[in-house]
Amino acid sequence: MGKNTSVIEREEVVIRFSGDSGDGMQLTGTLFSDTAALFGNDVSTFPDYPAEIRAPQGSVGGVSGFTVHLGHSEINTPGDFTDVLVAMNPAAVKANAAWVKEGGTIIYDLDNFTDKNIEKAGYIKDPIKEENFESYNIIAAPISTLVKEALKDYELDPKTILRTKNMFALGMVYWLFDRKLNYTEAFFDKKFHHKPKIAQANKVALRAGYYYAETIEALTPIYKILPAPIAKGKYRNINGNTATAWGFIAAAEKAGLKLFIGSYPITPATGILEELAARKDLGVISFQAEDEIAGICTALGASFAGRLAITTTSGPGLALKSEAIGLAVMTELPVVIVDVQRGGPSTGLPTKTEQADLFQALYGRNGESPLVVIASGTPTDCFDYAFEAARIALEHMTPVLLLTDSYLANGTEPWKIPSMKDIREIKPRYASPEELPFVPYKRDEETLARSWAIPGVPGLQHRIGGLEKNTKGNVSYLPDNHEKMVRIRAEKVERVSNEVPDLLVQGSDSGDLLIVGWGGSYGFIVTAFRELIAEGHNVSFVNFNYINPLPRNVKDVFSRFRKIVVCELNLGQFADYLRMKHQEFTYHQINKVQGVPFTISDIKDKCIKLLEEK
Amino acid sequence: MEETTLKYTAKDYKSDQEVRWCPGCGDHAVLSSVQRALAELGIPREQIAFISGIGCSSRFPYYMDTYGFHGIHGRAAAIASGVKTANPELSVWQITGDGDALAIGGNHFIHAVRRNIDLNIILFNNEIYGLTKGQYSPTSSKGLVTKTSPFGTVEEPFSVGELVIGAKGKFFARTIDANIALSTQIYTAAARHKGASVIEVLQNCVIFNDGIHEEVTGKEVRDERTIILKHGEPMIFGKDNEKGLILDGLKLKVVKIGENGITVKDLLIHNAAEPNPGIQYMLANMRYPEYPVALGIIRAVEGITYDASVHGQIKNVRENAKIKCMDDLLSSGSTWNVE
Numbered sequence: 001m002g003k004n005t006s007v008i009e010r011e012e013v014v015i016r017f018s019g020d021s022g023d024g025m026q027l028t029g030t031l032f033s034d035t036a037a038l039f040g041n042d043v044s045t046f047p048d049y050p051a052e053i054r055a056p057q058g059s060v061g062g063v064s065g066f067t068v069h070l071g072h073s074e075i076n077t078p079g080d081f082t083d084v085l086v087a088m089n090p091a092a093v094k095a096n097a098a099w100v101k102e103g104g105t106i107i108y109d110l111d112n113f114t115d116k117n118i119e120k121a122g123y124i125k126d127p128i129k130e131e132n133f134e135s136y137n138i139i140a141a142p143i144s145t146l147v148k149e150a151l152k153d154y155e156l157d158p159k160t161i162l163r164t165k166n167m168f169a170l171g172m173v174y175w176l177f178d179r180k181l182n183y184t185e186a187f188f189d190k191k192f193h194h195k196p197k198i199a200q201a202n203k204v205a206l207r208a209g210y211y212y213a214e215t216i217e218a219l220t221p222i223y224k225i226l227p228a229p230i231a232k233g234k235y236r237n238i239n240g241n242t243a244t245a246w247g248f249i250a251a252a253e254k255a256g257l258k259l260f261i262g263s264y265p266i267t268p269a270t271g272i273l274e275e276l277a278a279r280k281d282l283g284v285i286s287f288q289a290e291d292e293i294a295g296i297c298t299a300l301g302a303s304f305a306g307r308l309a310i311t312t313t314s315g316p317g318l319a320l321k322s323e324a325i326g327l328a329v330m331t332e333l334p335v336v337i338v339d340v341q342r343g344g345p346s347t348g349l350p351t352k353t354e355q356a357d358l359f360q361a362l363y364g365r366n367g368e369s370p371l372v373v374i375a376s377g378t379p380t381d382c383f384d385y386a387f388e389a390a391r392i393a394l395e396h397m398t399p400v401l402l403l404t405d406s407y408l409a410n411g412t413e414p415w416k417i418p419s420m421k422d423i424r425e426i427k428p429r430y431a432s433p434e435e436l437p438f439v440p441y442k443r444d445e446e447t448l449a450r451s452w453a454i455p456g457v458p459g460l461q462h463r464i465g466g467l468e469k470n471t472k473g474n475v476s477y478l479p480d481n482h483e484k485m486v487r488i489r490a491e492k493v494e495r496v497s498n499e500v501p502d503l504l505v506q507g508s509d510s511g512d513l514l515i516v517g518w519g520g521s522y523g524f525i526v527t528a529f530r531e532l533i534a535e536g537h538n539v540s541f542v543n544f545n546y547i548n549p550l551p552r553n554v555k556d557v558f559s560r561f562r563k564i565v566v567c568e569l570n571l572g573q574f575a576d577y578l579r580m581k582h583q584e585f586t587y588h589q590i591n592k593v594q595g596v597p598f599t600i601s602d603i604k605d606k607c608i609k610l611l612e613e614k
Numbered sequence: 615m616e617e618t619t620l621k622y623t624a625k626d627y628k629s630d631q632e633v634r635w636c637p638g639c640g641d642h643a644v645l646s647s648v649q650r651a652l653a654e655l656g657i658p659r660e661q662i663a664f665i666s667g668i669g670c671s672s673r674f675p676y677y678m679d680t681y682g683f684h685g686i687h688g689r690a691a692a693i694a695s696g697v698k699t700a701n702p703e704l705s706v707w708q709i710t711g712d713g714d715a716l717a718i719g720g721n722h723f724i725h726a727v728r729r730n731i732d733l734n735i736i737l738f739n740n741e742i743y744g745l746t747k748g749q750y751s752p753t754s755s756k757g758l759v760t761k762t763s764p765f766g767t768v769e770e771p772f773s774v775g776e777l778v779i780g781a782k783g784k785f786f787a788r789t790i791d792a793n794i795a796l797s798t799q800i801y802t803a804a805a806r807h808k809g810a811s812v813i814e815v816l817q818n819c820v821i822f823n824d825g826i827h828e829e830v831t832g833k834e835v836r837d838e839r840t841i842i843l844k845h846g847e848p849m850i851f852g853k854d855n856e857k858g859l860i861l862d863g864l865k866l867k868v869v870k871i872g873e874n875g876i877t878v879k880d881l882l883i884h885n886a887a888e889p890n891p892g893i894q895y896m897l898a899n900m901r902y903p904e905y906p907v908a909l910g911i912i913r914a915v916e917g918i919t920y921d922a923s924v925h926g927q928i929k930n931v932r933e934n935a936k937i938k939c940m941d942d943l944l945s946s947g948s949t950w951n952v953e
Contacts, residue, residue, distance in 0.1 A: 038950050183948075236949040246943065253940045260700050280928045281935030282943060287699055287924075290725040294692035297685070297722070301665065301696020304683050305704065309696070327686050417944045455681040455697070455704055458660045463629070463676050465684025466668075474631065475676065 007178075009224045012071030014079035015173065017166075018096050019088025020057055021050055021064040024166040028086075029066025030412075031184045032170060037237050037414045038183055040227025041070040044523065045412045046078035046597075051267070051350045058120040063095040072226045076378075076523035078411060080599035083223070084176065086169050088112060088143075090121035097131045105137035107172060109165065111144035141212065143168050150208035156201055164205035171209025177223050181206055233416045240379035240408035241271030243415070244312075244338060247386025249282055252308045254387075255394055255426035260307040262287040262298030264317060267350045268406040269340035272312040292320035296337065300324060303333040304464070306454030308390055312338040315357045316347065322365050325399055329369040329489065331464045332441070332450050334393035334400075334428070338386070341405040341520075343595040352595025353406035355519060356570035358577065361401045362548055368486045370493045372396070373547040375403040375519030380415040382408055385545060387423070394428040396496055397449040403547070405520040405569075407597050428452060433459050440464055440473035441485075448492035497549035503557050507533060507540030510560035513611055516587075517567050518544040518574050521598055525567050528603035537611060544574070550581060558585050563610055565590055567603055622656055624649035629679045640791030640817035641671055644738065647794045648707075649678075651801035655705075662705045665694040667714035670745050671738040671817070674709040688719025691726040694733050695920075702921040705805060708735040713743050716752040716772050724781040729920040730809040734801070737774060737814050738791075742823035774814040775898025775912060779891045784915040785811035786898060788908060790831045791818060796842065796909065803911055809919050816907075830907045839902050843910040848881035849897075851906050858882075859905075866896050868905060886914040 015032070017025045026047050033045045048065040055062025069079035081101045087093045087108040100106065106128070113127070123130050128138055143165050150168075151161045167184075174181055185203050192199035238246075252259035261284065263273040277286040285307070289295040295311045303309035313321060318339045328335050341357045343349025361373050372392050376385040382404055389402040431438050431451035438460045441450050453460035462473055468485060470476040505514075506529065517525040522543045529541040542557060544550070558564055565588040566575040575587045590606045592598055627649040635641045652662065662680035666672035668687035675682025681704075685693045694708040708726075715723045715737050726733060742760065743749040749762040753774070757766040778786045785807045789797045797815070804811035816827040830839045841851035841859070849859040850871075858881035860869050869876045888894065894913040900906060937943050 034948060038948070040950075040952065230952045232952050234945065234949050234951055236944075236947065246940075249943065250940050258700070260696070262696055279943070280931035281937045282940070283928055283932065285699060285924060285928065287696065289692065290721055293689060294695070294722055294725070297689045297692030298696030298699065300685075301683070301693040301698075302700035303696075304681075304693070305663070305697045305700035307700045309700070323686055324689065331683075417949065420939070420941050420944075453681075455663050455701065456660055458658065461659050461680050461682075463678075463682035463684065465675070465682075466686050467684065 007224050009226070011073055011225070012069065012075060012079075013084070013177075013223050013225055014067060014069045014082045015084040015086070016065055016067045016082040016096060016099070017086045017169070018063055018065040018092035019166070020091070021052065021062050022054055022057070023064065023088045024163070025064045025066050025088070028166040028170050029068055031187060032173060033068045033070075033412060034237055035174070035179050035183045036068065036070040037235070039179065040230065041072065041225055042075040042228040042230060043237070043412070043414055044069045044075045044078045046407060047410045049351055058089055058091050058117045060091045060094050060121060063091050065092075065096065070225055072228050074228065076527045077597070077600070080601065084173070086173060088165065088169065090118045090123055090127045093127045093131065094121045094123065100133070100136070103136055105139065105176070106133060107139040107141065107169065109143040109169070110140040111142050139172070141172065146208060146212060147205050150204055151201055154197065154201055154204065156197065160198065160201060164201050167202045167205040168209035168212070171206040172213040175210045175213035177225070181210060230414070231416060235414045235416055237412050238380060238415045239271070239410055239412040240376065240382040240404055241269070241340070241410070242275050243380055243382035244376070244386045244402070244404060245272045245275035245279070247383040248276070248308070248310055248336070248390055249279060249284065250383070250420065250423060251387045251390030251426060253420065254423060255308055255390070255428055257306070257308040257428065258283055258285060260285045260287070260299065260302035260309045261312065262289050262302065262309070263295045263312045264289050264292045266292070266314045266317045268342055268409045269312045269314045269317070269338065271409060272338060272340070292317040293324060296321040296324040296335070299335050300328055300331075300333060303335045304455070306452070306456070308394065309334070310336040310338065310390070312340070314340050314342045315344045315360065318357060318360055319364065325371070326365040326367065326369045327466045328399035329365070329371055330466050332397045332489070334397055334452070336386070336389045336393050336400050336402060338402045338404065340409045341403060349595040351406065353520070353597060354569050354593060354595060355405060355521065356573065356593065357403065358547070358570065358573040361403055362577065368490060370490050370548065372398055372400040372493055372496050372549070373403065374400065375545055375547055376408055377519060377522035377543055377545055379408050379411045379413045391424075391426045392496055392499075394426055395449065396447055396492065397429055397452060398493060398496075403519055408520045430454065431460050433457050438462055439471055441469065441471045443488070447495055448488060494549050497552055500546040500549060500551045502553040503542045503544070503551045505540050505542055505557055508538070509540070511540055511562070512538045513540070513563045513565060513607060514558065514561035515539055515541045515565055515567060515603070515607060516544070517541070518547065521567060521569060524598040524600065525603055528598075528600045528607070531600060532604055532607055537608065539607060539611070547577070555582055555584075558582060563588060565607065565610055567598065569593060569597070622653040624653045627652050627659060627679055629677050631676045633677050634673065635670060636821055638820040639670070640740070640815070640819070641674070641738065643791045643794055644671075644736065644797065644815055644817065645674065645677055647797035648736070648801055650794070650798045651805065654798065654802050655805050657705050657805070661703065662707070663697050664707045664709060665690050665697060666709040667719055668745070669711040669714045670819075671709055671711045672714060688714055688717070689722060690714065691719060691722035691733070691735070695722075695726050695729070695731050698731050698733055699921050699924055702732065702925055706733050708733050710735065710737050712737065712739045712741060712751045712753040716774070716777070720752075724777065727778055727781040727783040727810045727812060730784055730917055731920045732808055732922070733810050734804045735810060735812045736801070737812060738817040739774060739814050740817045740819040740823055741826050742819055744819045744822050748822035773899055774812065776895065778812045779895050779898065779913065783812060784809045784913065784917050785911075786814070786894070786913045787811070787911040788814045788816065788898070790816045790827070790909065792831070800911060803914070807914055808922075809917055830902050839906050840909050841906040843884045843886070843897065843908055843912060845884055845886040845911065845914070847884060848878055849884055850878065850881060861893075866900065866905065886911050887916070889915050
């Protein structure tokens with residue numbers, strides 16, 4: 001660290017890496033985030049990339065970003081506004097201009113700010129001037145020239161050399177944040193151990209960037225973020241999709257079952273299928289189906305055959321699976337459907353986040369076909385809710401729909417690694433070969449769950465199907481029988497509420513305003529809630545993870561507040577659902593449908609307004 | 615799936631449910647043939663799963679005292695694929711029709727065949743939609759007048775065998791519903807074949823398409839208008855075994871033994887095990903009146919199955935894996951300790 005450099009100690013800092021979709025920004029951000037987490041900061045990250053694999057170079061639509069929020073205190077969101085923007089081209093400045101904090105730092109690749117690129121990004125001549133960023137901390141580094149120079153003696157082709165630009169930029173950022181390079185260097189040694197030249201090139205570029213930033217020391221202050229006070233234990237970084245996949249493996253292990261996934265690739269859910277396809281070491285059977293319908297149907301077949309079966313998808317795929325989910329409701333087979341929500345309707349915004357599949361999850365089937373719907377709140381608790389979805393499916397013999405979203409799927413957080421011995425057992429409801437004849441729809445008196453008879457067990461041969469049937473499983477068109485069965489299936493799902501934990505109110509038990517959220521908006525709302533409390537406002541907060549059935553104490557909690565406001569990334573589906581389930585209350589709404597998560601101010605400003613109104 | 619020395623009879627596979635197909639429907643004979651085949655194979659009932667879609671034939675699982683799953687329209691192949699991949703020990707049978715397998719379920723059908731999942735797929739082909747009361751299907755002959763084609767269909771029909779071979783299928787056979795001896799033989803062979811076996815049953819719908827196959831399968835004419843192919847034997851047919859098939863240039867040709875010096879030795883020998891499907895493709899596509907319609911096992915080529923490959927891969931990976939349980943996975947990769 002140079003002697004002229006000032007050090008700013010900060011509670012938290014947001015940094016955004018941004019460039020063309022081919023610039024390697026996702027990797028750069030991930031490496032920075034891992035280094036920060038290893039240092040002991042709390043971290044939250046969010047990748048933001050276009051649906052096109054390689055959108056037109058230099059265009060604003062093709063900008064790919066990765067945001068890292070790191071702090072000395074608890075971090076629940078990837079942050080609204082960025083302190084540091086790394087812009088690999090003018091389009092990256094354009095795409096992020098509105099999100100740079102007043103007086104923030106902008107590092108950019110001067111070599112990429114050619115007249116042509118500047119024009120492509122929609123600027124006339126000088127992006128920094130046109131955005132009024134002149135008073136900001138601007139670091140214009142000729143990155144392309146510098147990596148060419150740094151790697152000139154390494155006998156590499158020009159393309160390979162230019163690919164290391166992101167590592168040069170990362171090196172600069174490491175210096176800026178006073179971080180060590182060893183984790184990143186080890187990463188390259190491992191990733192390219194068969195291509196030592198490539199590993200070397202990346203390491204050289206990384207160091208060159210670091211030393212360059214040091215050399216031009218006068219340019220900027222150094223940010224210092226001390227480690228966060230985190231509970232003792234072993235940690236790792238994990239994103240929501242991986243956590244979801246692992247939650248299912250854990251559930252299979254606790255239930256003593258093999259895990260089967262039948263899925264079709266779809267953004268942003270594919271990561272779960274990819275992770276489970278790689279987990280053959282733990283015996284996971286993965287089936288990449290020919291389409292979404294085959295995804296759920298193979299899962300249903302596997303469930304019938306006695307496996308813990310899941311299928312993963314996003315909104316458009318969930319629509320295709322509707323009929324087969326109805327079959328799961330009718331046959332009362334345990335199966336978990338994961339919907340990693342994205343912007344809709346139709347193809348919508350494939351890579352962006354939204355919470356607008358709630359009604360589809362609850363009601364998107366023909367006939368009376370209720371199922372259990374639960375939702376994860378954070379990237380790491382995707383593990384817990386995937387586990388819980390599997391547990392409910394197996395113990396209650398019902399399909400369970402787990403809602404996550406694009407933000408949770410791709411967002412990462414440090415995660416205190418659980419130990420399997422601390423996780424509850426799962427007891428599937430197997431039919432007994434001693435109790436013959438087997439009656440397929442005979443039910444447990446408490447839960448109304450039927451028993452699961454697995455092919456291969458002598459004496460339990462039986463037939464199930466999509467037609468209405470009587471308790472014995474034989475087809476029945478009798479009017480009374482149909483109504484009886486419809487009511488039983490509904491009641492069975494309703495009785496899951498006996499196991500749903502009560503809503504936990506953060507803040508005081510009663511007061512002026514209860515802020516209500518559900519699923520993946522948790523981090524944004526809780527941050528806004530804490531800031532409101534710190535500013536002296538009388539607010540409380542609850543987040544719903546159990547959507548159907550709802551926790552039993554909803555009415556009790558809601559009745560103790562003067563106002564209730566429901567925050568969600570749609571036009572008010574959960575608010576409408578609550579209006580239907582608990583009509584006695586008035587629900588205010590905070591909604592956003594822009595494909596991006598809430599900002600803290602989105603929520604705070606409206607809450608303050610609600611508090612001020614009579 | 616293991617064949618045992620236990621003695622079973624066809625009756626052992628009958629469920630207590632009353633069979634509700636129309637009197638005279640070809641499905642009754644298929645049910646009976648399948649039960650005989652299972653008895654011959656001696657597969658324990660609990661090791662068998664029958665999976666169906668929607669349509670008249672798809673009620674089949676209810677009539678079997680085995681595990682059964684009556685699915686949704688077109689999806690039997692996908693459900694059956696899940697059952698077999700989840701537990702390769704089971705003997706898995708898919709019951710489907712021409713509408714179920716080739717229209718709404720066409721995608722699942724070709725992919726199950728392509729993957730070579732060890733399923734026994736019995737495709738009841740009556741060239742009509744029966745359960746919805748008489749609309750044309752993907753196998754209806756061009757021009758067929760039905761309720762939804764009052765002026766005749768304008769579509770080219772699928773040929774099941776052509777589709778199976780096009781989808782890289784390794785087993786294709788054809789039989790007639792009422793020919794219980796031939797059918798039983800074919801179902802037995804299909805069950806023993808490792809991989810996706812497709813059996814097209816020329817099945818008669820007495821109500822909506824009665825006699826659709828009669829021109830070929832009728833008692834009086836069937837010897838002349840069909841040929842039962844047997845692996846390793848000459849392609850011979852006719853009431854008095856007086857006709858046969860030869861290759862004339864690039865085409866099959868019907869010849870009369872004794873005419874133009876043709877002897878049995880000149881006839882083509884059927885080779886169902888030949889991986890190159892050229893001749894089998896022509897055999898599967900033979901249509902009356904130019905040719906006799908081919909029955910029997912037209913193609914039966916050995917190959918590795920999807921289910922065996924999947925579980926083989928899992929076994930191989932597990933043998934050398936560092937991660938043996940969930941706790942290992944949780945602690946794998948980069949982790950750090952907070953003291």
